[in-house]
Amino acid sequence: MRWKKKQIKQEFIKLYEAPEPLGKQEFLKQFDTCYLSMGQFMWQQLLYIKKWMWLFSAGIFFLGTMLGRNLDRETVWVISALIPFLALTFLTESGRSKIYGMEELEYATRFSLKSLMLARLGVLGLFHGVILLLLFLCIPQGFFPGPKDLMYVLVPYFLTVSLGLSLLRRFRGREVLYISLGVPAFVSLLVAVANQMYPLYSRSMVKFWGLAGLFVMIFTVKETILFFRQTEEFVWN
Amino acid sequence: MELKIDRVTKQYGSKIAVDRISLTLGRGVHGLLGENGAGKTTFMRMICGILAPTGGSISFDGMEAATEGYRSVLGYLPQDFGYYPDFTGKDFLLYMAALKGLPKRRAGEKAKELIEMTALKEAAGNKIKTYSGGMRQRLGIAQALLNDPDILVLDEPTAGLDPKERVRFREVIQEYGKKHIVLLSTHIVSDIEHVAGNILMMKRGQLIYRGPWGEEKGDLEQFYLKQFEGGEE
Missing domain, CATH: 3.40.50.300 (P-loop containing nucleotide triphosphate hydrolases)
Incomplete structure (x- = not known):
């Protein structure tokens, strides 16, 4: 009986063809309020962060922990000099829209450039925070015996980020790429050269690291605010 | 309106x-x-x-x-616009659709429709850097129409x-x-x-x-x- 009903239905479908819908899209659009939520948007943006950035950051971490196991107190500066290259991925991502001229398109969308930057840099920043903390914890005690020595990893990182963001605000196009690569190299070299001139990692330099930490934190907060403020409005050349 | x-x-x-x-x-x-x-x-x-x-x-x-x-x-086509070099035409439209807040399924449908409308069907899977100036412009027009502005x-x-x-x-x-x-x-x-x-x-x-x-x-x-x-x- 059921089979018969189904057969009858099939026959009717063949005999009487349904008319083409008129104004279907317009009708559906009235109810089409389905947009991506901020959470869905952030997840999607996560997927747009290049794979090499995750791998590169993880590579810095592993290199740092390997070095930490083999270094002595006098050569701990090598880890400090390595840390700026972790910030390289942060700067590259910050400048990506500018490098490729996508800013103007990204400004005019629902999730504008500011949301885009917050999503991507927020995620990358968190990832880097975890890496820095793990690096600090994985390095054998004796090199970084206390929280004050966390500055050995934080100061180079935030100095690179703040200096990089400060320069990124002022440039566009290909120059942004050179800044993203050049600033980490510069800070790394600065650490290496400064260590040759002064005993930066001795216990007598505690105050220096404390002040340096305070300075770079303030500088980073300032530059981050200015950087995100710039993402709210297209800057005339 | x-x-x-x-x-x-x-x-x-x-x-x-x-x-x-x-x-x-x-x-x-x-x-x-x-x-x-x-x-x-x-x-x-x-x-x-x-x-x-x-x-x-x-x-x-x-x-x-x-x-x-x-x-x-809003839909906007600037006078000059760039593109991420590793994107294909379709990737670009899906990326812009995400920024415009379109859910994934709708973004896919809309991208397909606009690719056909702008006669980019054969090039949609190719990287944008291989596109001619006219093709890029058509792609730009397509992205402007994604959200039926x-x-x-x-x-x-x-x-x-x-x-x-x-x-x-x-x-x-x-x-x-x-x-x-x-x-x-x-x-x-x-x-x-x-x-x-x-x-x-x-x-x-x-x-x-x-x-x-x-x-x-x-x-x-x-x-x-x-x-x-x-x-x-």
């Missing part, structure tokens, strides 16, 4: 790029004509909410420009298009303008006179003409050229 522009001004130091422009735009195609440096792009950027006016206001059905709600109903702003949209593509573009825009607000800027008069029901002419930041253009007024191109005789001071 109304886009209200009220005494909008943009000033950079002593230079006034846009000088107290007021108008209300409804459904239809509005053509913005003006020579280079007239202020067209600055004006369009303010309408898109990506440049804040120095004075005045812009709103659409009560929504202020640059708010999320306003940007949700109520306000479509196109800055020099026919640059790089061949004559056949130009005709096709005019047909698409004319059809779209029947139910939406389209603002189209160019310095090529023929692009506008076939398509725009309302002409806006800018010179040195000011609107020097607004309204429809009928045959009784003579040749639009002649009138336009006459306004800019002698060049900028």
Whole structure:
């Protein structure tokens, strides 16, 4: 009986063809309020962060922990000099829209450039925070015996980020790429050269690291605010 | 459906790029004509909410420009735009669809529809860096239409298009303008006179003409050229 009903239905479908819908899209659009939520948007943006950035950051971490196991107190500066290259991925991502001229398109969308930057840099920043903390914890005690020595990893990182963001605000196009690569190299070299001139990692330099930490934190907060403020409005050349 | 522009001004130091422009735009195609440096792009950027006016206001059905709600109903094609080099044409449209807040399924459907409409079906899987100028421009037009915007702003949209593509573009825009607000800027008069029901002419930041253009007024191109005789001071 059921089979018969189904057969009858099939026959009717063949005999009487349904008319083409008129104004279907317009009708559906009235109810089409389905947009991506901020959470869905952030997840999607996560997927747009290049794979090499995750791998590169993880590579810095592993290199740092390997070095930490083999270094002595006098050569701990090598880890400090390595840390700026972790910030390289942060700067590259910050400048990506500018490098490729996508800013103007990204400004005019629902999730504008500011949301885009917050999503991507927020995620990358968190990832880097975890890496820095793990690096600090994985390095054998004796090199970084206390929280004050966390500055050995934080100061180079935030100095690179703040200096990089400060320069990124002022440039566009290909120059942004050179800044993203050049600033980490510069800070790394600065650490290496400064260590040759002064005993930066001795216990007598505690105050220096404390002040340096305070300075770079303030500088980073300032530059981050200015950087995100710039993402709210297209800057005339 | 109304886009209200009220005494909008943009000033950079002593230079006034846009000088107290007021108008209300409804459904239809509005053509913005003006020579280079007239202020067209600055004006369009303010309408898109990506440049804040120095004075005045812009709103659409009560929504202020640059708010999320306003940007949700906006489609914009800039005069020059870049692309991420590893993106294919389809990747680019899906990326822009995500920024416009379209859910994944709808983004896919819309991207497919627009790829066909802009005759990019065969190139959609290729990297954008392999595209010709005309193909990139068509891709740009496609991304502007992703969210079925109520306000479509196109800055020099026919640059790089061949004559056949130009005709096709005019047909698409004319059809779209029947139910939406389209603002189209160019310095090529023929692009506008076939398509725009309302002409806006800018010179040195000011609107020097607004309204429809009928045959009784003579040749639009002649009138336009006459306004800019002698060049900028």
